Amino acid sequence: MKRKLSFLLNRRQVHVEVEPQEILLDVLRDRLGIKTPKCGCDRGDCGSCSVLIDGKTVRSCMVLAMEVAGLAVTTIEGLLENDHLTPLQESFIHHNSFQCGFCAPGIILSATELLEHNTHPNDDEIKEAISGNLCRCTGYQPIIDAIKDLTSHPESFNRTDVKKEVKS
Amino acid sequence: MPILQEFEYFKPSSVNEALHLLSHYKRASVLAGGTDLVNNLKSEIDQPDAVVDIKGISGLHTIVFKKNILTIGAAVTFSELIASKIIQSKYPVIAEAAKTVGSAGIRNRATMVGNICSAVACADSSPLLLVFQANVLVQGKKGKRKVAIAKWLKGNKKTDLKKGELVLAIEIPLPAKKYAGRFVKMGRYSGEDLAQASVVILALPKNQFRIAFGSVGPVPMRAAAIEKVLNGREPSPELIKEAKAMVPALISPITDIRATKEYRMHMSQVMFGRGLNDAVERFRGKGSDYGVSLL
Numbered sequence: 051m052k053r054k055l056s057f058l059l060n061r062r063q064v065h066v067e068v069e070p071q072e073i074l075l076d077v078l079r080d081r082l083g084i085k086t087p088k089c090g091c092d093r094g095d096c097g098s099c100s101v102l103i104d105g106k107t108v109r110s111c112m113v114l115a116m117e118v119a120g121l122a123v124t125t126i127e128g129l130l131e132n133d134h135l136t137p138l139q140e141s142f143i144h145h146n147s148f149q150c151g152f153c154a155p156g157i158i159l160s161a162t163e164l165l166e167h168n169t170h171p172n173d174d175e176i177k178e179a180i181s182g183n184l185c186r187c188t189g190y191q192p193i194i195d196a197i198k199d200l201t202s203h204p205e206s207f208n209r210t211d212v213k214k215e216v217k218s
Numbered sequence: 219m220p221i222l223q224e225f226e227y228f229k230p231s232s233v234n235e236a237l238h239l240l241s242h243y244k245r246a247s248v249l250a251g252g253t254d255l256v257n258n259l260k261s262e263i264d265q266p267d268a269v270v271d272i273k274g275i276s277g278l279h280t281i282v283f284k285k286n287i288l289t290i291g292a293a294v295t296f297s298e299l300i301a302s303k304i305i306q307s308k309y310p311v312i313a314e315a316a317k318t319v320g321s322a323g324i325r326n327r328a329t330m331v332g333n334i335c336s337a338v339a340c341a342d343s344s345p346l347l348l349v350f351q352a353n354v355l356v357q358g359k360k361g362k363r364k365v366a367i368a369k370w371l372k373g374n375k376k377t378d379l380k381k382g383e384l385v386l387a388i389e390i391p392l393p394a395k396k397y398a399g400r401f402v403k404m405g406r407y408s409g410e411d412l413a414q415a416s417v418v419i420l421a422l423p424k425n426q427f428r429i430a431f432g433s434v435g436p437v438p439m440r441a442a443a444i445e446k447v448l449n450g451r452e453p454s455p456e457l458i459k460e461a462k463a464m465v466p467a468l469i470s471p472i473t474d475i476r477a478t479k480e481y482r483m484h485m486s487q488v489m490f491g492r493g494l495n496d497a498v499e500r501f502r503g504k505g506s507d508y509g510v511s512l513l
Contacts, residue, residue, distance in 0.1 A: 053227065070227035070269065071259070076220065092219050093257050097323055106297070106326040112256040113327075114249070116227045117271060160322060182321020 057118045059084070060128025068115045075099045075110040078125065086126040086155040090184070097183035100156035101125050107156075107163045126155045129162065137207035138162060138200055144207070145196040149187035157183045161197050170201050221259045225266050229274040233384065236270055237359055241382035243268040248384060250293055251327035253320070254336040278386065283308060288390040289355075292332075296325035308392060310508040311399025315346045315418070317509055318403045331385050334367070337437075338412075339374045345418045345432035346401060348440050352390045358383040374436045394422045398500035402489040402512050403432075406476060414477040417489045421501040425450055427494075434469035434486055441468050453498045462491045489513070 052067045059082060066081055078084040078101070090098035092111050099111040102124040129136050135143075138161055148154045157180055164171055164179035171179065176197050177190075185193065200207055226243075230236040240246045247266040249255050250273065258264040272278055278293040283304045290299065299305055299316040306313055319325055319333075319342050333343040334354065347367040354365045359382060367388075370378045379385065403416040416432035427448045432438040444461050451457055471482035492512045499505030506512070 051226075070225055071221040071223060073221065073256070092260070094253055094320075094324060097321070100323055103326075107323040108326055109253070109323050112252050114227060114252065114256065114269070114271075116229075117249075117252070117273070119229070163322065179322055182323045 053116060055115060055119055057120060058122040060124055061122075066115075070114065070116055072115045073111060074101070074113040074115045074118060074123075077115040078110060078123075084125050084127060088152055088155065090152070095182075095184070096153075097156040097160065098153050100159045100183065102159055102163065105163065105166065107160050124159075126158055129158070136162070137204060138165065138197070140207040141196040141200040142193070145192045145199065147188065147192040147196045148185075153183055153185040153187075157185065157193055161193075165197075165201070171197070173198070219260045221256075223259060223262060223265045226268045227271065228268060229271040231274045231276075233275055233277065233357060233386065236272055236275060236384055237357065237382065239268060239270050240384060241359055246270055248272055248335070250329045250332045251295060253324055253328040254332060254338075272384070281305065286392040288392070290330055290388045290390065292329065292385050292387060294329055294331075296320075296328055296330065297322070299330065300325070309350075309390065309399075311401050311418070311420070312346065312390070314399070314508045315342055315401040315403070318342060318401070318405075318413075331388060334370065334388070335377060335379065335385060337371055337373075337375055337377045339436050339438075340413045340416075340433040341438075342403065342413060342416060342432065344371055345416055345430035345438035347388065347390070348430040348438055349399070349418045349420045349428040350390045350393060351428075352388050354378075354385055355387045355389055356383050357386050362386070364389070368440070371437045393420055393428070396501075397422045398497050398505065400493040400497040400500065400512075402493040404485055404489060404513055412476065415471065415482045415486045415489065417486065417493050419490075419493045419497040421497040425453060427453075427497075429490070429494075431465075431469050431486060431490075434471040434482055439468070441465075443468060448494075453494070458491060458494055458498075461494065462487050465490050 055068050056065045087101050087110050088098040090096035094109045094112045100107050101110045104122050160180050160183050176194050228239050245266045246268040247264050249269050249271040273293050278291040280291045281302050282289045296316040296319045300313050330343045333341045352367045354370045356363050365378050398421045400419045404414045413433045415434050418430045420428040427445050429441040429444050430438055444464050448461055465487045471479050473479040496505050
């Protein structure tokens with residue numbers, strides 16, 4: 051039987067009707083048009099479906115949609131502020147950290163959570179933070195470089211206008 | 219993969235309400251972190267009529283240390299254990315073990331109580347709780363009961379939980395005023411992987427030891443025979459060597475997708491030897507920092 055579900059999605063209140071057995075990842079992608087969380091392994095191993103729930107990275111393939119009632123869910127779409135990428139995203143672009151991009155949303159969210167608690171993580175802490183996110187293109191080094199570069203030179207990665215970027 | 223089984227979802231705000239639901243429905247599953255349950259729902263290992271989400275019960279989210287007993291509520295995640303000041307100061311080996319569970323995204327959801335309720339043979343919490351001689355606090359309609367962890371774990375994926383009951387917390391007595399611990403886990407790679415083998419050692423005053431092995435049998439096991447040999451004697455390199463040689467006779471690993479029987483057998487000895495050494499050193503105030511890998 052369908053149930054009413056309300057939660058904060060990328061700082062906007064959303065209302066949707068779901069079956070109790072529906073998975074959060076499917077509701078985000080198929081009902082709410084949020085396509086950045088990807089379905090990779092579908093069992094919590096690969097990290098490509100990661101979203102933030104109340105600021106913490108969580109595998110959305112292992113969450114029932116009903117569980118987020120009243121909570122705040124954030125995806126990459128919600129990191130934008132006034133159409134600006136975050137400095138972390140800028141650094142990833144600068145370092146060419148992704149190739150196919152399938153893992154990118156999950157890794158960006160994991161790194162975002164890390165930098166919330168730890169502004170100057172060392173290599174081991176960075177590796178630990180992204181260890182649950184599999185990337186089959188890069189070998190991880192450009193990802194680690196991007197996070198390290200941002201923490202040592204935060205001034206180099208100011209927020210830029212997404213629309214301008216797209217146009218140019 | 220969608221979940222095919224249809225069920226009702228409840229998020230009670232009190233233990234009594236949860237207990238009522240658990241006994242009212244014929245097949246009710248308790249949901250805490252969901253990192254095991256949701257996969258079991260997808261693969262139809264679990265086919266409940268009702269899913270009872272206990273995260274709405276505020277009393278189950280607490281970590282309390284009182285009268286030398288640490289009580290970890292059923293909804294407390296591994297991330298919360300790692301961040302807990304009381305665990306860092308009084309039970310650092312619990313934080314050390316919690317850090318090796320899955321990855322950050324798993325630890326933000328998965329709970330220690332869930333870990334011992336799923337009770338798979340490779341559960342990281344099980345050998346840890348064995349050496350602490352922890353109790354599982356269970357409530358049913360008729361009241362509360364305490365079950366020693368050794369009796370709680372009845373087999374691979376089998377526990378002492380009865381129909382209609384809910385685990386409220388795990389109670390972990392402080393083993394001694396001064397003690398040291400060591401948790402050693404081997405996976406194929408760090409992050410996300412389940413244990414191929416694990417060892418936990420507590421070093422207590424007067425050269426007393428508690429030792430448990432995980433992932434090398436259907437349930438984790440206390441190594442009573444090794445403890446007997448070590449207890450009361452100075453842990454010299456010769457004695458540690460003697461204890462190490464006893465490991466193969468005590469454990470019964472299997473070959474599966476993660477490792478062969480022989481590899482597990484060999485590495486359990488290596489991990490035990492290094493772990494025991496480090497536990498002794500930590501007790502003496504030297505040794506490695508908690509959280510540093512020995513492999």
